[in-house]
Amino acid sequence: MSPLLFRSTNGQSPSVNLREAFLAGQAPDRGLYVPERFPHIAPAEIAEFAGLPYRQVAFRVLRKFTDGVIPDDALAAMCDRAYDFGVPLEVIQRGVHLMRLDQGPTASFKDFAAQMMAQMFGRFLQEVGGQVTILTATSGDTGAAVAHAFHEVPGVRVIVLFPLAEVSESQRKLMTTLKENIRTVAVDGKFDDCQAMVKRAFADPALERIHLSSANSINIGRLLPQSVYYFYAASRLAWPGEPMVFSIPSGNFGDMMGAVVAREMGLPVRKIIASVNDNDAFPRYLASGVYEKISPSRNSVSNAMNVGHPSNLARLVAVYGGHMDETGKVHRPPDLAAMRRDLFSTSINDERTRTSLREFWNKYQILLEPHGVVAWQGFLDWCAVEPLGNTPAVIVETANPAKFPEEVEKVVGWAPDVPAAMTAGLQQTEDYDRMGADYEAFRAYLLARHTR
Ligand SMILES: *Cc1c(COP(=O)(O)O)cnc(C)c1O
Numbered sequence: 001m002s003p004l005l006f007r008s009t010n011g012q013s014p015s016v017n018l019r020e021a022f023l024a025g026q027a028p029d030r031g032l033y034v035p036e037r038f039p040h041i042a043p044a045e046i047a048e049f050a051g052l053p054y055r056q057v058a059f060r061v062l063r064k065f066t067d068g069v070i071p072d073d074a075l076a077a078m079c080d081r082a083y084d085f086g087v088p089l090e091v092i093q094r095g096v097h098l099m100r101l102d103q104g105p106t107a108s109f110k111d112f113a114a115q116m117m118a119q120m121f122g123r124f125l126q127e128v129g130g131q132v133t134i135l136t137a138t139s140g141d142t143g144a145a146v147a148h149a150f151h152e153v154p155g156v157r158v159i160v161l162f163p164l165a166e167v168s169e170s171q172r173k174l175m176t177t178l179k180e181n182i183r184t185v186a187v188d189g190k191f192d193d194c195q196a197m198v199k200r201a202f203a204d205p206a207l208e209r210i211h212l213s214s215a216n217s218i219n220i221g222r223l224l225p226q227s228v229y230y231f232y233a234a235s236r237l238a239w240p241g242e243p244m245v246f247s248i249p250s251g252n253f254g255d256m257m258g259a260v261v262a263r264e265m266g267l268p269v270r271k272i273i274a275s276v277n278d279n280d281a282f283p284r285y286l287a288s289g290v291y292e293k294i295s296p297s298r299n300s301v302s303n304a305m306n307v308g309h310p311s312n313l314a315r316l317v318a319v320y321g322g323h324m325d326e327t328g329k330v331h332r333p334p335d336l337a338a339m340r341r342d343l344f345s346t347s348i349n350d351e352r353t354r355t356s357l358r359e360f361w362n363k364y365q366i367l368l369e370p371h372g373v374v375a376w377q378g379f380l381d382w383c384a385v386e387p388l389g390n391t392p393a394v395i396v397e398t399a400n401p402a403k404f405p406e407e408v409e410k411v412v413g414w415a416p417d418v419p420a421a422m423t424a425g426l427q428q429t430e431d432y433d434r435m436g437a438d439y440e441a442f443r444a445y446l447l448a449r450h451t452r
Contacts, residue, residue, distance in 0.1 A: 002068060003067060003069045004064075004065055004068075005017060006220055007034060009033075009314045009318040009324070010029040012028075012029035013027040013031065015036055018065060018220070022220060023124055023132070025216075030203065030325070030326045032326075039065065039067075040266045041265050041266050041267070042266060044240065046234060046267065047235065047240040048060075049231055049232065050236055054087050057228060058225065061265075062079065062116075062224060070120075083112075083115065083116075086103050087229060088103070089233060089237065096395065097392070098368075099229065099233050099394050099395070101229060101398055102398065104145070104421075106141065106148050106174050107399060107421065108145060108398060109141075109255060113221070113222040113223075114145035114149035115145075117149065117221045118150050121150070121153060121155075121213075122153050125154075130211060131157065132155060132213045133159060134159070135161075135198045135212055135214060136158065136159070137162075137191065137195040138161070138191075139304050140171040141304045141403075142217075143160040143161075143167075143175040144175045146215045147160060147182045150181070151182055152180055160184045161185045161194040161197060161198060162184065162194060163189055163190050163194055168403065170418075173426050174426070177426075177431070178425075183432075183449070184432040186434045186435070187434075188434070188436050189437030190296055192296055197439050204443060206443060207446060210446060210450045217254035217312050222254060223254055224258075224261065226255055226257070226258030226261075227258040227259070231267055244392050245271045245388065245391050246273065246396065247273035247275060247375040248375055248396045249275050249371040249374040249375040250305060250310070251276070251279070251305030251306065252310045252311055254312050256272060256312075257315055260316060271382065273345070273378050274345040275346055276305060276374070277306070277350070279294050279297055279298050279307055279347075281308065282310065282313065283345035283347050293308050294308035295308050300353070301353055301404075301407050304399070313328070317330065318334075320334030320335045321334050321335050344386075345378075348377045348378060353374055354410075356380075358411045360373060361412050367416060369399050369401040369408060370407050371398045372397035375396050400419055402416045402422060
């Protein structure tokens with residue numbers, strides 16, 4: 001069978017297979033790659049997943065995309081290596097579960113994509129030969145997950161840009177203590193500045209001789225692994241064919257796009273709830289049909305979601321038949337009525353985030369952190385509009401509370417235990433470079449490091 005092809009959301013670059021889309025990161029026309037068609041998984045197959053461990057569910061879902069590009073036995077081994085941690089589904093109340101995606105090596109859901117991407121880079125680079133430099137802008141968790149996943153992967157160098165003032169101490173230490181093939185750059189600016197610097201580097205002809213690639217939300221390899229856990233949850237919590245509700249704390253909208261991909265592949269979904277913090281460009285767009293990015297992005301306690309212009313919206317708009325370019329300009333509107341039918345979006349400010357965190361603890365004796373609780377509160381907002389009834393619901397918790405000890409302690413009065421996987425890294429010495437939000441300086445930095 002010929003491999004599945006991926007097209008650019010900007011429509012100006014030719015379609016490519018998964019390997020090419022993956023190694024390029026972004027399409028040459030600055031669009032994002034999306035599948036030309038979505039492979040299908042029937043309810044009976046989803047039901048079979050109920051008896052499989054996570055790594056095998058990942059294999060069964062991802063092989064639909066890797067067919068003809070990665071042999072099945074190789075993919076199965078890659079999934080085994082990537083996913084050696086659990087995905088707990090905790091009962092909150094009857095029919096409502098918390099899916100904890102915080103059991104990976106850096107205690108955030110970013111590990112799900114990063115672990116698999118490291119496997120894929122390893123394999124694809126072996127096939128095509130050569131070296132690649134992965135440039136990543138992070139608002140905290142991506143950098144840590146990518147740095148851990150790619151640490152000592154042959155042929156790969158990683159450069160992580162992060163906004164110095166916007167990441168928590170443990171987020172920073174998880175990426176600045178690894179060294180070897182991992183370089184971290186603290187930028188005196190915001191996440192948006194870091195992301196803009198990375199985007200310019202990709203489009204810069206002066207950097208052509210450096211093979212740059214991306215592990216950010218713009219890479220299709222980041223998105224596909226994030227569809228797997230929705231199938232996993234459904235196989236365990238819903239009857240075959242029974243639609244579900246998912247509430248997802250959203251920043252760059254990669255996680256929620258994983259749910260959209262799963263839905264396009266046939267997973268029965270009643271509603272996808274994209275809950276955001278003060279960066280409310282998407283809920284406003286859904287309500288008004290007019291897209292206005294938030295610039296500069298707004299700071300909030302759920303700092304991994306401080307994204308003023310979520311890059312995955314270009315993909316979402318494409319799935320719904322429209323065209324949004326990388327700057328956020330809508331050239332052809334998507335089917336807004338269909339979007340409103342399938343999606344709900346709400347903005348939770350810091351005050352409600354803190355109140356909700358405390359109330360959730362008091363009511364259920366389950367500790368959340370500032371991102372997961374945005375999803376919980378967004379779920380409550382939706383329930384106030386559309387009664388849940390008997391629909392099974394999943395609230396996605398994207399990080400371990402121990403990554404945000406200051407914030408959690410302020411609200412509940414004590415600091416959460418640090419998981420063993422995290423403690424080792426936190427004790428190492430840090431090493432990072434510093435830079436202003438200045439593209440020329442960043443280009444010089446890249447060129448200097450490349451010739452060395
Ligand atoms: C990155 C991140 C998010 C947001 O995910 P997106 O895919 O960018 O929407 C939410 N919570 C945590 C803890 C994160 O690290």
